[in-house]
Amino acid sequence: MINITFPDGSVKQFEAGITPLAIAESISPRLAQDVLAASVNDKEWDLSRPINEDASLKLFKWDDPEGKHAFWHSSAHLLAEALQELYPGVKFGIGPAIENGFYYDIDPAGHNITSADFPAIEKKMLELARRKEAIVRADITKADALKMFGDRGEEYKCELISELEDGTITTYTQGAFTDLCRGPHIPTTAPIKAAKIMSLAGAYWRGDEKRNQLVRVYGITFPKQKMLDEYLALLEEAKKRDHRKLGKEMELFAFSANVGAGLPLWLPKGAALRDRLEQFLRKIQKQYGYQQVITPHIGNKNLYVTSGHYAKYGKDSFQPIHTPEEGEEYLLKPMNCPHHCEIFRAFPRSYRELPLRLAEFGTVYRYEQSGELHGLTRVRGFTQDDAHIFCAPDQIKDEFLKVMDIIFYIFKALKFDNFEAQISLRDPNNKEKYIGSDENWHLAEQAIIEACEEKGLKARKELGEAAFYGPKLDFMVKDAIGRRWQLGTIQVDYNLPERFQLEYTGADNQKHRPVMIHRAPFGSMERFVAVLLEHTAGKFPLWLAPDQAVILPISEKFNDYAYEVARQLSAADVRVIVDDRNEKIGRKIRDNEMRRIPYMLIVGEKEAENGEISVRKQGEGDKGTMKIATFAQNLAEEVNNSINQ
RNA sequence: GCCGCAAUAGCUCAGUCGGUAGAGCAUUUCAUUCGUAACGAAAAGGUCGUGGGUUCGAGUCCCACUCGCGGCUCCA
Numbered sequence: 203m204i205n206i207t208f209p210d211g212s213v214k215q216f217e218a219g220i221t222p223l224a225i226a227e228s229i230s231p232r233l234a235q236d237v238l239a240a241s242v243n244d245k246e247w248d249l250s251r252p253i254n255e256d257a258s259l260k261l262f263k264w265d266d267p268e269g270k271h272a273f274w275h276s277s278a279h280l281l282a283e284a285l286q287e288l289y290p291g292v293k294f295g296i297g298p299a300i301e302n303g304f305y306y307d308i309d310p311a312g313h314n315i316t317s318a319d320f321p322a323i324e325k326k327m328l329e330l331a332r333r334k335e336a337i338v339r340a341d342i343t344k345a346d347a348l349k350m351f352g353d354r355g356e357e358y359k360c361e362l363i364s365e366l367e368d369g370t371i372t373t374y375t376q377g378a379f380t381d382l383c384r385g386p387h388i389p390t391t392a393p394i395k396a397a398k399i400m401s402l403a404g405a406y407w408r409g410d411e412k413r414n415q416l417v418r419v420y421g422i423t424f425p426k427q428k429m430l431d432e433y434l435a436l437l438e439e440a441k442k443r444d445h446r447k448l449g450k451e452m453e454l455f456a457f458s459a460n461v462g463a464g465l466p467l468w469l470p471k472g473a474a475l476r477d478r479l480e481q482f483l484r485k486i487q488k489q490y491g492y493q494q495v496i497t498p499h500i501g502n503k504n505l506y507v508t509s510g511h512y513a514k515y516g517k518d519s520f521q522p523i524h525t526p527e528e529g530e531e532y533l534l535k536p537m538n539c540p541h542h543c544e545i546f547r548a549f550p551r552s553y554r555e556l557p558l559r560l561a562e563f564g565t566v567y568r569y570e571q572s573g574e575l576h577g578l579t580r581v582r583g584f585t586q587d588d589a590h591i592f593c594a595p596d597q598i599k600d601e602f603l604k605v606m607d608i609i610f611y612i613f614k615a616l617k618f619d620n621f622e623a624q625i626s627l628r629d630p631n632n633k634e635k636y637i638g639s640d641e642n643w644h645l646a647e648q649a650i651i652e653a654c655e656e657k658g659l660k661a662r663k664e665l666g667e668a669a670f671y672g673p674k675l676d677f678m679v680k681d682a683i684g685r686r687w688q689l690g691t692i693q694v695d696y697n698l699p700e701r702f703q704l705e706y707t708g709a710d711n712q713k714h715r716p717v718m719i720h721r722a723p724f725g726s727m728e729r730f731v732a733v734l735l736e737h738t739a740g741k742f743p744l745w746l747a748p749d750q751a752v753i754l755p756i757s758e759k760f761n762d763y764a765y766e767v768a769r770q771l772s773a774a775d776v777r778v779i780v781d782d783r784n785e786k787i788g789r790k791i792r793d794n795e796m797r798r799i800p801y802m803l804i805v806g807e808k809e810a811e812n813g814e815i816s817v818r819k820q821g822e823g824d825k826g827t828m829k830i831a832t833f834a835q836n837l838a839e840e841v842n843n844s845i846n847q
Numbered sequence: 848g849c850c851g852c853a854a855u856a857g858c859u860c861a862g863u864c865g866g867u868a869g870a871g872c873a874u875u876u877c878a879u880u881c882g883u884a885a886c887g888a889a890a891a892g893g894u895c896g897u898g899g900g901u902u903c904g905a906g907u908c909c910c911a912c913u914c915g916c917g918g919c920u921c922c923a
Contacts, residue, residue: 316851400917403917404920411849415849415850463915571920574921669923756880757880787882787883788882792885794884795884796884806882808882816882
């Protein structure tokens with residue numbers, strides 16, 4: 203007999219060799235039906251894999267990430283089985299579960315697979331699933347594995363096997379399909395009741411652009427058709443929140459092929475919105491001791507040779523601008539830091555000036571690869587809400603804490619509550635990739651980790667993700683369809699102070715090298731507005747909304763009164779417009795609801811007589827009648843509350 | 848940059864087998880002067896992304912380019 207400990211701490215005895223599925227059955231038939239995966243002593247475990255000794259057991263259902271993961275991982279195998287039947291000779295790369303569904307990378311071996319084939323693939327998957335084949339785990343020696351997959355011509359699998367350690371290799375088989383796999387899987391394919399192939403894409407084998415490009419088939423499956431329908435409906439909804447669509451509808455920004463790919467044009471409403479965001483940040487930064495600076499959009503090539511950026515990125519960037527002067531070259535600035543370093547160098551600096559915080563809404567130009575451009579989130583010309591803090595090494599942590607305060611304040615004011623934080627650290631096994639002393643790295647990494655702990659911020663630590671010049675803390679937010687975008691960033695830099703030979707005189711009357719912190723709470727104005735649009739579905743907080751209120755006269759007879767109301771509200775700093783079209787009130791309400799203007803102010807005979815307005819809130823309906831001044835006052839209060847919580 | 852897919856009116860889209868361009872919304876005009884989510888009528892709007900090719904004839908077939916979309920790679 204063995205003791206099995208459950209998550210609630212209770213312990214039950216079972217025969218040695220019992221499976222998690224059998225244990226689930228002993229608890230309840232319903233649980234046995236719903237359970238998809240298990241963990242034994244916190245190790246992933248198949249439901250049908252025997253447990254031979256005392257262990258702690260967790261059972262996972264659909265609602266657990268681990269349950270979905272096993273379900274989708276098995277679905278990837280099912281997809282492979284279907285592809286193997288439909289396209290004989292295809293070779294398989296890898297096929298993992300992902301956040302929403304799964305994919306399989308295949309070498310189509312001459313077959314031409316297109317989206318027209320999706321229904322046939324889906325049909326085949328479900329047909330195979332209905333056979334309710336068991337998914338069977340087997341241990342295999344390295345030699346046998348190499349022979350087995352080698353005989354089938356599975357070169358990609360053989361490459362993977364050759365890197366595995368003998369004795370740790372397992373395969374999973376369902377029906378006629380056997381895959382190299384670590385597991386875990388669901389016991390049979392039976393629960394897979396709905397399947398959808400989502401898209402095809404190219405993907406380099408092992409993520410290496412120098413190697414073969416495979417076809418990546420993305421799919422998703424569910425235990426119920428209804429769940430698939432709901433998922434697809436959700437995706438449709440998400441598409442409506444796409445910032446590219448909203449930006450056009452709301453007249454915030456546009457692109458023009460004549461101006462160039464990835465070069466956004468900010469329209470009047472968008473520019474005003476961006477300006478409001480800038481003012482908001484400027485105000486906070488002022489409180490935190492930042493000083494605004496302004497630097498040119500171009501810089502002499504030598505500046506970037508000094509910074510090291512030219513050597514590293516010069517070839518892949520916008521190429522130098524030539525002047526009438528022989529040999530003179532300028533670059534569009536790809537970042538603001540070198541300019542700010544020169545500001546630091548403009549005077550002899552004392553430790554008394556530190557931390558010196560130089561801020562600039564600096565527009566930079568980077569030649570992003572054409573395939574990478576994406577709406578406002580990835581562009582070739584954008585404005586960073588940049589600042590560089592020059593400080594002494596022992597001030598890093600304190601400065602980090604202050605920057606985090608600013609970022610949290612912003613995220614709170616804009617209701618970004620489900621952001622993710624990532625601490626990017628040096629790869630300790632590959633130190634030569636990085637510049638700076640061990641001591642400085644340790645100091646900076648510790649400062650970041652401690653700052654996060656002090657703020658109670660749960661941040662994922664990623665080794666090897668640091669920039670070559672220092673560790674960083676990034677804030678990530680998801681867009682409408684779940685893609686992650688980096689917004690705020692705080693980075694420690696030992697490189698530039700070194701390269702620009704920055705120094706200050708310390709209290710000891712000796713020269714010292716400052717440390718630089720790069721930070722951008724929004725990341726860039728472009729990306730931030732994009733993510734903000736998708737988060738709010740275009741319904742901006744009142745203080746940001748391009749138009750805060752629209753006045754709707756009942757008929758043209760009341761247009762004069764409407765403009766009088768507009769005059770008074772404008773005088774009270776309300777951003778207000780008048781919808782003076784010759785349309786019925788129902789039509790005006792509908793149109794303006796769709797324009798997402800927070801308040802609609804309806805004026806007709808009654809209101810004109812009493813100097814009042816009828817207030818309607820977007821998405822909520824009629825709020826009753828009030829004096830113009832009362833509305834202005836309420837609005838001002840609401841704006842205040844939304845910024846300061 | 849790579850793989851795949853697309854590009855038709857301001858927007859969303861239809862256009863069959865290659866035979867000379869269509870709808871809804873938006874716009875303009877007329878009518879209406881209206882009380883909380885779409886009143887009605889009419890008009891105007893297109894070198895079918897650009898350039899080449901095949902063909903008696905190309906929105907439709909082929910090639911290149913541009914822009915865009917989904918991924919991959921990249922992201923100072």
